[in-house]
């Protein structure tokens with residue numbers, strides 16, 4: 001006990017010294033209420049952790065990787081023997097896996113880390129979608145977040161080509177056919193990505209985008225995203241209360257938990273767990289390199305992108321869906337996500353009060369999962385309109401029925417509860433101050 005007291009006192013003294021000499025409290029993010037010590041409030045921070053790991057592991061890989069299609073990587077010649085005629089990009093990757101100490105572990109964690117970052121960004125996005133965090137005043141946070149998602153997917157797309165395997169070259173070409181058909185942006189993107197039309201031109205552009213341009217864009221957008229987060233504070237829990245106050249005052253902030261060291265340590269704890277899991281998975285299931293682009297024995301290699309683009313590849317397999325239609329559908333989804341805060345104008349954030357958006361979000365999510373699995377099981381297999389209707393029809397119908405019934409049931413019970421409580425002047429429960437009471441809610445409800 002004596003030791004614990006001494007330890008805590010010493011720790012406080014050391015921390016006090018660091019705070020005083022660095023002025024840290026001034027540049028730390030704002031304090032947060034106690035109820036935010038739950039992983040669901042920090043899904044964005046987990047994406048940042050994943051991004052930081054990608055930057056560190058990517059820089060280490062850069063020490064060995066050579067972005068060239070020429071068979072000039074001599075070290076690879078020694079390591080790979082007969083494979084010495086393969087492109088340097090592939091060969092240097094081969095070298096990392098087989099000759100660099102811990103190279104395979106490093107490369108595998110970079111690859112799985114990319115999957116994890118995209119997955120976590122999806123979780124962060126869907127959490128925000130369902131809990132209505134995009135509502136005022138966080139519209140711009142949402143829009144910048146949507147751009148971050150696009151850049152993150154762009155990082156995945158450009159990184160996929162770098163080992164220069166036959167499978168990644170095939171998939172990149174399909175992706176490019178789609179990208180250059182984008183309305184307005186396509187004609188600009190074409191020459192920008194394809195460069196002089198040679199394999200080397202394409203690889204150089206993808207490399208530049210992956211290691212410099214997109215990380216810079218991601219860093220700049222992230223800065224804006226976090227600055228907006230800092231300015232509004234964390235979004236309150238979802239509620240049916242249309243008068244919910246959605247920002248804390250400075251006075252309230254003073255009573256909250258400081259970001260440094262408490263919240264930072266909380267996030268760091270999760271970051272360490274993340275890295276441990278990544279290393280464990282990479283050690284148990286290390287990534288192996290498929291054959292190189294241009295290998296004559298690889299003529300029959302299937303064209304397959306990474307999992308997060310499988311759904312678009314499946315879409316192109318639908319009979320009658322041309323690349324233009326696939327690009328059109330993707331553009332509509334992107335625009336929907338980007339402008340969602342201006343489409344969903346009601347003031348209630350709880351999903352039960354937003355049946356239309358609940359239906360659209362869930363349908364998109366289920367469609368994404370279904371088509372990803374479908375694309376993985378039957379890549380390149382053409383699908384008839386009948387089969388599409390058979391698979392997707394029940395999904396939409398089930399969602400509509402489920403959300404409709406739930407909404408109808410909830411409306412009935414909510415009205416009854418409001419009627420019962422409005423006479424009592426009860427305060428709405430919940431840790432976040434709303435400044436409103438149930439009668440005020442009932443009144444607002446009558447008006448909106």
Ligand code: HEM
Pocket residue numbers: 041042043044045046047048051121124125128133134138141142143144145146147148149152222225226229233234235236337
């Ligand atoms: C690379 C991708 C992204 C990164 C690194 C990122 C990072 C962050 C961070 C660190 C926060 C602070 C709170 C938290 O940790 O959750 C945050 C909040 C937020 N993000 Fe993201 N984000 C990303 C993508 C997105 C996407 C795709 C959207 C939505 C389209 C989005 C919308 C928001 C919103 C609305 C907030 C405020 C939420 C709140 O106050 O609780 N972000 N993000």
